[in-house]
Amino acid sequence: MKKIYLGLILFLIQQTSSAQFSNDTLANYIVRDSLMTEQVTPLSATTSTGQTYISWFDSYNSNYQMRMQLLDASGNKLWPDTGLVVSSFPQNSAIFRYDLKVDNEDNAIVAFQDERSGSLNVVAYKIDAGANFLWGSSGIQLNDSAAQGLAPTIGITQSNNVVIAWSADLGSSKWISFQKISSTGSILWSKRIFDSTNNIKYSRAVMQPSGIDNIIMMYVEEIGNFPGVSSTLYAQIFDSNGDQVWPNPVQVSSKTIPYFVFPQIISDSNNGFFTAFNTSNPLNPSLNDVYAQHVQVNGSLWSSTGTQVANSGTEHKSTGGFCYNILNNEFYINIQVLDGGQGSSGVSIQGIDAAGSVIFGANGIQLKNIDPIYYNPHALVDAGDGLISIFSYGSFGAQKLSAVKTDYFGSPLWSFEPTISNYNSNKDDLSAGLFKNNQTVIVWADDRLDAGVYLQNLHGDGTFGLITSIGEIKSTKDLVIFPNPSHAPVIKINSKIKEQVNLSISTPDGKKCFSASYSLQSGSNEISVDQNELSSGIYLITIHSSKRVMYVKWIKQ
Template sequence: MTARRLRAPFAALTLPCLALSSLAQWNVDPAENLKVCGATGWQTVPKLAATADGGCYMGWFDPRSGNYDMYIQRYDRFGHPQFAADGLLVSNNAQNSSLVDWSLIADSSGNAVLVFTDIRAVGDLDVYAYRIAADGTFLWGPNGVTLSSNADFEPAPKAAELSDGSFLFAWARIPSPGDGVIVMQKVDAAGTPQYPGDGVTTTVEATRDQGFCSVVAAESGKYIVSWLRDISTFGSPRHIRCQKFNSDGTPAWGSHVSVFDATSVPIAYDPILRSDGAGGAVLGWHRSSANLFASFVQHLDANGLELFPHNGAEIATLPAGQHHMNPAISYNAASGETIVIYSEQTSNQAQRGVRAQKLSALGARAWGDSGVELRPVDTNIEDFIRCVPSGAGGAIAMCFDAPTGSVVQDRVVAFRLDVNGNLTWPGGERILASQLTDKGRLPVVADGSGGAIALWEDNRNDVTSSVDLYAQNVNANGSLGPLGDLNCDGDVNILDINAFTLALSDPAGYAIAYPDCDILLADVNGDGSADILDINPFIAVLAGS
């Protein structure tokens, strides 16, 4: 294939491409990344939600005004920001200086849905929800929807869009005195609460508090909620409960399912809950027994039946004497298999590594009792392990690592596994953020094309008094930046045509002409090769489709 023959399809594209944006976008350089917010102070508790068009929403608490305000930013699939620099102000209502967790999702119409707590009413935490359109319009009014109004402690609300187009919000209510419960409120698309008062609740358990809830959608407007039972004291026997609720808020499974009641999960632990896409749910957690942590997964079907052994399928039993903890899961609805990425640690937790396991639809360990190694156990401390689906049954894993041994000198590293547990990227991994800085949080989402997007806190600009937010994408083939940006100028436009042509016709010549660029950005169709099959997808990217 000659360069002359490759250039022909692009002749008619010149005029349409002139209008393409030249804004900042996904960075090809892991030493730079995409700066999400660099306002004064410590931007914190960031959240990330993928949109169906390959873009995403990002949200965070921001102290630039002297109050922890709520901000969001929207990015298109190229990493172009859609709102003002440093984000769109959602709420500047009075906020507690001691923040609790919150939730951000992208709905099926491309809107952002947020639920968080603040002290705007009477000085205690109440729950509020907002729905923000892709153009920044406040669909539920400038102050959102009030979900609760009382004097009780109500932390960490969660959100899910239901199959009927409504939204379910769930949170813990812990009165003093009294027994804590999980509260649920359904809100229709217009922002009108559907349950009376502050909502419906789980069944009260005398002398027991309930907390750390999660929610996923099920069939026919139903939803599944998980929570921890008994979080009242340090020594409480913290067990995992789960219940499906009908659209009207009544229990669908009769009594709740005791997913884990063998020993106790750690204090302040938040188990994983994922939808299985068929009316059931997959849960993941770790627990300690005989001074060693072990990790487990359970799959509940649409009727609440445990498909794995009671108290879960253990993801690894070897090497003996090691901790297997901090699991992150990716569920494959087509096969019923679950990929689990987890931390392997020495008994004193001084050395750590990263491993992966796949559980079959029956809970069997498909990759052996010790799983597969992504990183060996050593003094390079990996933390904040994440996992999202990628491709046909594969997964992308991410974490922080500390190659110097200092946990305030982190990088962001990613791995991609295929359905058989093989690492698919050259060298086995990809560094997404190479600056050795103190980093935190690390929410990660799949981008809908086999790649992933990560967001994190980073003190690279001020190590003493300020933390900014940075983000990075990684494509399914391991390249960084927007596919098609072959001249690495931070944009995809007609200036990439010659570089794209050179990449396909003369890879060695491309490497000489663009030594700092990644030829894998020419693999626009994501099949693992840069070839003529990428021409039409490249044209589509240029045309903005």
């Protein structure tokens, strides 16, 4: 038996005295829902400290205003209850795609389009936590000749400069414009991805940082005319001056994607990116399918097509969110799986290892059966000790939100299925924030009143709101704490292999008090805990490695 006798040096985190997140999943938390007006197309972004920026378009005096809200980690609104008016310039009657990101100093960067110049053009704002407009009260207008600009996306470099890319078109030409803005708001350069022959069109750019001040971009090359457009994914790295790093763009996959799909990417934490995209099934082109790809900083790929996430030839599949765990070096995908008629839908997940091989079997692991209740995945969150799949279900006008959590093997971690929103209404435009302070904040558009923005926080144990107590968590054969209650207990951990684990201690409201790593041997291990700095009360002790998580409640005397 290996015994570990270590005095634990505690880092006590100051706790907020009040919290505004609700555990009432019928009412949920109202970001903004004003009767007789619309609040639509919300986006959210999480800061390094777990605060949440939320943006939306708010109908006001026959116009749409861009408004935002900032919540602290407990759900307190830090800006006006009706939202901070970012822009009241003339807006089109149609709302188009836009983007919201957090920079390296926890400022919000929001880019959208309005008609202040008489036609649709891209504008960008930078706002700090104090609601100060760091790029001026009117933001920065981004133009490319007389072209119309739509669907801007944001890239933040490691040097905290910002690159905004958008789809521009004029006449029969269609191209990608992108401009670099310094952290102080100066436009540094303007570039294009453009075909002067007009035979090839470009659109749908997304970006991640790559190197100190470079960005890596994925975009779509379009050939042909609607509805017969062939859309192919390409990638390129642009240096600090906007020049191409690779001699030629890299084709992300030989597979094509639908004309109306906007694929996303996430960083691989090594200057490349991962993506999962909708395409056609190789056995039956009439079926939708999902492939995944890793584009490394040197331009290398898993394969020319990417990895087929699930190889069934009888079902439609589409992406429902994805995440990357750097410790496991594995990429995980939420999959919507539908019957051939697309009248029934379920949820599966798949993991892909560093070599591009699936790890949850040929068709992944089914979380929710294909059912007429129509389970539809929206987000997959890496909670640090497992994966949280967030999905809607129900008929039109009577949808609810729920979640399932698994470990990194795909095995369930919760014995129940928490209902995130129990109100029967339409749910749309859902985003789930990064897992910070033992929670993810889930934001969506909801029509329960007319059209509003709602949210719900979800803790790692499946609870909501402010945790006031820790329920009875029974010891398992692999994790035992004794004596309990006690002042200085011993934690016994059984391990089948040599492994590295993390031990964390949290208060009932989810605030982490202590975290440390330990090396376990195969067999029985004991950790002696000395908690002199902690006051008496109830605490949650979590043990997790790269492949499992265990909990135990400790009553400190």
